[in-house]
Amino acid sequence: MGVQILMPALSPTMTEGKLSRWLKKEGDEVKSGDVIAEIETDKATMEVEAVDEGKLTRILVPEGTEGVSVNSPIAELDGGGEAASKGAAPGADTAMPQQPAPPAAAHGEVGQVAKQAEDAGAVAQRGAARGEGAAKAGEAAAAPEKDWGPTKSMTVREALRDAMAAEMRRDKDVFLMGEEVAQYQGAYKISQGLLDEFGPRRVIDTPITEHGFTGMAVGAAMNGLRPIVEFMTFNFSMQAIDQIINSAAKTLYMSGGQLGCPIVFRGPNGAAARVAAQHSQCYASWYAHVPGLKVVAPWSAADAKGLLRAAIRDPNPVIVLENEILYGHSFEVPTDEDFILPIGKAKVERPGRDVTIVAYSIAVTWAMQAAEALAKEGIEAEVINLRSIRPLDAETIAASVRKTNRLVTVEEGWPYANIGTEVAMQVIEAAFDWLDAPPVRVCGKDVPMPYAANLEKLALPTQPEIIAAVKRATYK
Amino acid sequence: MAQATETAAKRKPRAGAAQPLGRDQLQQAYRDMLLIRRFEEKAGQLYGMGLIGGFCHLYIGQEAVVVGMQMCLEPGDQVITSYRDHGHMLATGMEARGVMAELTGRIGGYSKGKGGSMHMFSREKGFFGGHGIVGAQVSLGAGLAFSNWYRESRNVCLTYFGEGASNQGQVFESFNLAALMKLPCIFIIENNKYGMGTSVERASASRDLSKNGSPWGIPGEQVNGMDVAAVKEAGERAAAHCRAGNGPYLLEMKTYRYRGHSMSDPAKYRTREEVQKMREQSDPIETARQALLDQGATEADLKKIDDEVKAIVQDAADFSQQSPEPPESELWTDILLEEAR
Numbered sequence: 001m002g003v004q005i006l007m008p009a010l011s012p013t014m015t016e017g018k019l020s021r022w023l024k025k026e027g028d029e030v031k032s033g034d035v036i037a038e039i040e041t042d043k044a045t046m047e048v049e050a051v052d053e054g055k056l057t058r059i060l061v062p063e064g065t066e067g068v069s070v071n072s073p074i075a076e077l078d079g080g081g082e083a084a085s086k087g088a089a090p091g092a093d094t095a096m097p098q099q100p101a102p103p104a105a106a107h108g109e110v111g112q113v114a115k116q117a118e119d120a121g122a123v124a125q126r127g128a129a130r131g132e133g134a135a136k137a138g139e140a141a142a143a144p145e146k147d148w149g150p151t152k153s154m155t156v157r158e159a160l161r162d163a164m165a166a167e168m169r170r171d172k173d174v175f176l177m178g179e180e181v182a183q184y185q186g187a188y189k190i191s192q193g194l195l196d197e198f199g200p201r202r203v204i205d206t207p208i209t210e211h212g213f214t215g216m217a218v219g220a221a222m223n224g225l226r227p228i229v230e231f232m233t234f235n236f237s238m239q240a241i242d243q244i245i246n247s248a249a250k251t252l253y254m255s256g257g258q259l260g261c262p263i264v265f266r267g268p269n270g271a272a273a274r275v276a277a278q279h280s281q282c283y284a285s286w287y288a289h290v291p292g293l294k295v296v297a298p299w300s301a302a303d304a305k306g307l308l309r310a311a312i313r314d315p316n317p318v319i320v321l322e323n324e325i326l327y328g329h330s331f332e333v334p335t336d337e338d339f340i341l342p343i344g345k346a347k348v349e350r351p352g353r354d355v356t357i358v359a360y361s362i363a364v365t366w367a368m369q370a371a372e373a374l375a376k377e378g379i380e381a382e383v384i385n386l387r388s389i390r391p392l393d394a395e396t397i398a399a400s401v402r403k404t405n406r407l408v409t410v411e412e413g414w415p416y417a418n419i420g421t422e423v424a425m426q427v428i429e430a431a432f433d434w435l436d437a438p439p440v441r442v443c444g445k446d447v448p449m450p451y452a453a454n455l456e457k458l459a460l461p462t463q464p465e466i467i468a469a470v471k472r473a474t475y476k
Numbered sequence: 477m478a479q480a481t482e483t484a485a486k487r488k489p490r491a492g493a494a495q496p497l498g499r500d501q502l503q504q505a506y507r508d509m510l511l512i513r514r515f516e517e518k519a520g521q522l523y524g525m526g527l528i529g530g531f532c533h534l535y536i537g538q539e540a541v542v543v544g545m546q547m548c549l550e551p552g553d554q555v556i557t558s559y560r561d562h563g564h565m566l567a568t569g570m571e572a573r574g575v576m577a578e579l580t581g582r583i584g585g586y587s588k589g590k591g592g593s594m595h596m597f598s599r600e601k602g603f604f605g606g607h608g609i610v611g612a613q614v615s616l617g618a619g620l621a622f623s624n625w626y627r628e629s630r631n632v633c634l635t636y637f638g639e640g641a642s643n644q645g646q647v648f649e650s651f652n653l654a655a656l657m658k659l660p661c662i663f664i665i666e667n668n669k670y671g672m673g674t675s676v677e678r679a680s681a682s683r684d685l686s687k688n689g690s691p692w693g694i695p696g697e698q699v700n701g702m703d704v705a706a707v708k709e710a711g712e713r714a715a716a717h718c719r720a721g722n723g724p725y726l727l728e729m730k731t732y733r734y735r736g737h738s739m740s741d742p743a744k745y746r747t748r749e750e751v752q753k754m755r756e757q758s759d760p761i762e763t764a765r766q767a768l769l770d771q772g773a774t775e776a777d778l779k780k781i782d783d784e785v786k787a788i789v790q791d792a793a794d795f796s797q798q799s800p801e802p803p804e805s806e807l808w809t810d811i812l813l814e815e816a817r
Contacts, residue, residue, distance in 0.1 A: 008524025011740035032517055033536070033734070033755070035748070044742030049735075051521040071525055171817060175626070201626060207656070212615050212649025219619020222604055223554065225626060226817070246609050247616060254595035256588035257810035259604070262817070291811050315813035 003052045004073040005036070007061070010046045017041045018066040019074060028056045030077060037063075037074070054078050145347060148334030151302075157327040159301035160190050160266075163308035164228060166337070168198055171226060174312055175202040177217055178230030178267075187232045188268065188327055214240030214265075218248045221263040221317075228312060231267035234283045234321065241286075248317040249292030264311045266320035269297070270361065270412050271460060273325065277448035280456075282413035284360070287319045288390040288422070294343055295389040297321040299364040301331035303387055306341025314343060321389075323362045346393035348400065352382035355406040355470050358397055358423050360386040363410040363461065370410075370466040379474060381408075389419055397423060398430040405436040406473040412460055415443040440469040494706035499771050501547065505704045506764040507781050508546075509539035512563040513761055514789045515572055516735075519562065519579055522793060523739045528579045532593050535563035537734040540760035541666055542567040544707025545634055548715045549602075552629065554620040556604040556613045557636035559594035560666075560733075564636065568601040572788050576796035584799030588806055611637060611644035614663070618650040621661035621724070632660040632718040639728075640671020642685050651724070655692035658723035662714045663689065665728045666701065672737040673745040686728035694726050701729030702758040732758070 007017070018040040024030055030050045037048040054077035061074040068074065154162075168174045175198075180187045182195040182205040195203040206213040210231065217227040231237045237244065248261045271280035288295045294316055298304040304322070311318035333339070349364060350371050359367040364385045371381040382400050386393065401407050407427050409420030424439035442461045449459055470476075497505060516534040523532045535542075538560075546567040549555075557564045565575050570586065578585025578596050586596040594608040604620055607613040617635025624631040641647060642665050654661045665685050669676055682688055686696035695717065699710040707729065714725035732754045736743045743751075765778060 006525060008521070009526050010524070012529055014740075032514075041740075041742075044744065046736075046742050047748075049517070049520065051517045207649075207652060209649040209652065211646040212618070212653055215612060215615025215646055216619040216622055216650065216653055219556075219604070219616035219621075220623045220626065221619070222616065223620050223623035225623050242609055242612060243615065247607070247612055251595075251597075251605070252813065253810045254587055254591040255597040255605070255810075256586065256590055258587070258599055259597045260813045294812070310816070313816040315815055315817065 002057055003054065003077040005048075005050070005052075005075040005077060007039070007068045007070050007072050007074050008048060009070040010039070010041055014041050014070060016067050016069050019061050019063055019068050020045060022059060022063045024056050026056055026059055030054060030056050039068070050077075052077055145345075148336045148339050150335050151332035152335050153330045154301050154333050155328055155330050156298070156301045156304045156322070157188070157190055159305035159331075159333055160308055160322065160327075161192055161194065163305045163312070164191070165194060165197065167309055167312040168194070168202060171312075173224065174226045174228065175204065176228045176230060177204040177206055177213060179206055179208055179232050181205060181230050186230070188324060190230070190327070210236050210239035211243065215243040215247065217263060218243050218261060221248070221261045222251065222259050226262050226264075226312060228264045228266060231265065233272075233279060233324075234267050234269040235279050235281055237265065237267070237283065244287075244293075244317070244319075245290050249290050252316075253292060260315050261317050262315045263317045264308070264314075264320055265317070266308065266311070267322060268324035268327070269321035270323055271444075271449055271456070274451060274453065274456060276451040280449035282321075282411070282444065283319075284321060284389050284411070284413055284419050285417055287321075288419065292317070293390065294318045295321065296343055296387060297360040297389055298387065299323075299326065299361055299385050300333075301329070302333045302339075303341065303347075303385070305333055306339055307343065307387060309340045310343050313340075318343070321361060326362055326365075341387065344388045344391040344393060346387055346396040347385045348382060348396070349385045350381065350383040352380035352404065354380045354404055355408060355474050356382050356384060356397065356400040356404045357408045357410060357466075357470065358384045358386060358420070359410040360389060360419065361412070363412055366461060366463065366466060367410045370463055370470065373463070373467060374470055377476075379470060379476060381470060386419075386423075392422065392426065394426045394430060398427055401427050401431045402434045405434055407435065407439040408442065408466070408469045408473050409439065410442045410461055410466055410469075412444045415441060415446050418443055437473045437475060440473045442466050442469045494700075494703060494709040496767065497705045497708065499768070499773070501708075502705075502764060502768055502771065503773070503777075503781070505540075505543050505547070505708075506761065506768055506778075507785065508543045508567060509704065509761045509764060510781065510785045511572070511788060512539045512543070512566050514785050515566060515576070515792065516562060518789045518793050519576065520735070520739065522576075522580065522796070527797065528593070529581065530592055531559065532579065532739045533560040533737065534735040534739070535560055535733070537754065537759075538666060538668060538701065538729075538731045539563055540704040540707050540764075541664070541701045541729045541731055542636075544704040545662075545664065545711045547708045548711035549634070550631065552602065552631040554602045554604055554617075554624075554631065554633040555636070556617040556620060556633065557606070558610065558613055558638060558641065559606070559608050560638070561594065561596065561606045565596055565598070565601075565603055565606070568598065568603045570596075570598050570601050570603060572792035573795040576792040577799045580796040580799075581801065582796060582799035583802045583806070584795060588810075589802040590806065590810065611641040611646050613637065614641065614644070614647045615650045615653075617663075618654045618659055618661055621654060621659035621718075622657070625657060625659050630660075630719045632662055632715055634662050634664060636664045636666055638671060639665055639667040639669070639676045639685055640674070640679065642667075642688060643680055643682070648688075651689050651692045651694055651726075654724040655689070655694050658721060660718035660721075661724040662711070662718060663694070663724060663726045665726070666731055667728055668731050668733040670733070670737065670745065673741070673743075675745065684728075686726060689724070689726040694724050696726035696728065698728045698730060701731030702754075702760045702763070704760055704764055
């Protein structure tokens with residue numbers, strides 16, 4: 001028996017088509033690549049090219065036939081030699097029925113639906129398994145934070161610079177790239193002195209072309225370098241978000257684990273002061289949504305130094321969301337040269353028994369201030385500084401809620417699908433029975449950031465709002 | 477038939493056909509091009525049988541471009557391209573089995589079945605994908621070239637993209653960065669005349685794409701991408717330029733794809749006569765075959781190559797169906813790496 005030519009599927013959804021015309025007749029010699037027939041799908045007319053060579057011995061489906069099932073034989077070739085018969089599609093000789101196939105594709109579809117249902121079940125199961133895993137990891141997180149010994153006061157700005165300098169000394173593959181990072185010493189002076197110490201090959205000024213230089217940095221990371229990309233603000237990372245998500249975050253998975261992307265994207269995130277809507281947005285939710293990325297948001301100078309060092313050493317793409325207003329604020333930072341913080345662990349900044357306030361970045365400042373005010377009214381709030389947005393330290397949060405039975409989240413991001421939403425949902429999943437009140441979110445208002453000073457103030461979470469939220473959660 | 481643009485004044489004019497390849501090189505090129513052709517025909521067939529899903533962009537007609545360029549590479553060089561990538565992978569020496577099994581979504585594929593036709597990689601062979609977003613690989617390619625610059629190696633990166641991507645903002649951003657930093661990057665525009673169904677004339681105000689790098693001083697050439705010898709000759713010039721630290725180089729390969737943009741493309745935007753004319757008059761494999769015969773190869777010599785190629789492709793097709801689907805546990809792997817540096 002010769003080689004059978006099968007009705008091809010020409011789109012992922014095609015199940016049958018019309019064989020509209022034969023361009024070869026019985027007895028013709030056929031070479032691979034020759035157009036032998038035309039078929040009509042639901043969308044268009046397509047050409048069928050021969051793959052195998054030989055003489056067309058028999059046309060099984062006459063032209064004009066409608067409803068020809070995909071994969072049913074439409075013609076036979078006299079293979080004319082060993083090589084050609086080897087070239088037959090496996091299964092074509094044996095498995096394919098002589099009669100036009102039953103609607104195999106339809107079976108296929110049913111099969112597929114069943115398969116999807118099965119997969120969904122597997123996902124759900126897997127999700128549960130992951131939940132357990134997270135709880136285990138969380139137990140470790142609940143352990144008291146390592147005592148790093150003596151500290152000294154420094155600004156967030158200095159801490160970020162020191163972190164980069166320390167890691168660049170440690171690893172020659174680490175370099176910094178971005179607008180104004182070298183000769184200008186950083187638009188916000190974060191990279192002060194780095195050009196002098198490390199030279200122009202490792203501290204690189206770029207043109208104002210985020211899409212191009214971000215893609216370039218991602219490519220460099222794929223080949224084993226460890227770039228730190230500074231966005232002058234995270235608002236500009238939108239120009240490059242395709243490279244961050246489609247290239248940096250997904251390639252490890254798409255390559256079956258071959259091609260990692262050890263890269264840090266950092267810069268100020270969220271509102272500064274009076275710079276209006278295009279320059280005042282929080283990107284925590286945007287990036288935290290993406291598997292394959294890690295996202296951290298330091299608050300204190302110690303957070304900034306410890307988390308940035310960890311981000312640079314991490315083999316994955318890490319988004320470091322800084323805050324411009326905090327750059328000049330001073331905090332105590334361990335002087336130990338090896339000081340580093342783990343990604344994925346939150347910090348209880350202030351212990352309390354009555355309510356858990358979860359915050360990140362500058363909202364930790366607001367939460368701490370609110371906690372002080374509340375203490376005067378006899379409400380003891382426990383303030384958790386998330387530090388890491390993804391992975392989220394759900395266990396530290398849940399452990400706190402099991403103690404306080406109440407949850408308030410504070411952040412400057414918009415309310416819709418924000419980080420507080422995720423925190424609240426994870427608490428509901430992990431500690432629903434411990435909640436004595438619905439969680440309350442305090443967030444930026446659901447509006448683009450206005451310029452006018454009074455409106456800007458209104459658009460961000462305010463002290464009275466946080467206090468009111470805590471009172472709602474504590475029924476006070 | 478390379479036409480110089482930017483640096484014409486600096487070089488001797490190159491009139492007429494490219495320097496022919498020697499017998500051994502020609503024979504290797506013929507074999508490599510034929511492997512791509514037969515592989516793609518088989519992929520088209522497996523797609524037709526429903527064994528390959530989703531998108532499947534075939535390289536048939538363009539084989540001379542990757543085979544000619546690959547002949548210019550040294551160990552450690554990189555290659556990166558878009559989603560029409562099967563030919564590039566085979567040219568870098570990646571196994572036909574692993575590529576075909578990825579197309580069928582099996583564990584034996586280069587990405588364990590998790591990437592598919594458009595997303596395959598081999599660090600070992602210097603192949604960095606396989607990228608599904610038009611133009612994204614161009615700035616990534618500049619980044620691979622950056623890594624060579626950073627490490628002060630003499631390696632170059634071949635950065636392929638179609639004429640459809642050639643007017644993207646990030647492409648020009650990458651030209652600027654590469655020229656500014658003198659990155660060893662050969663930008664290769666595979667001009668197959670159609671970005672999906674839109675002809676280059678309808679998409680690009682720039683008519684001579686080899687000049688697209690000229691604002692940045694990037695030398696460019698138009699190359700007969702249907703002639704493997706012409707491709708290699710231009711590729712050697714470009715590679716020498718990059719390896720000498722002179723920065724990037726741009727090659728516009730005038731080529732043609734015989735098949736549709738993807739498998740589900742009815743190709744109504746061009747006539748069958750146009751395709752047939754290219755196949756009959758400019759086919760890179762036929763040209764190489766004729767040149768081999770002219771150089772004294774026998775039909776029997778060629779038959780031996782044909783049979784070897786057929787056997788490789790058949791083996792790949794068999795493997796791609798025998799290899800199992802990835803286990804369900806693979807859903808959760810390769811999302812993040814564990815080890816910190």
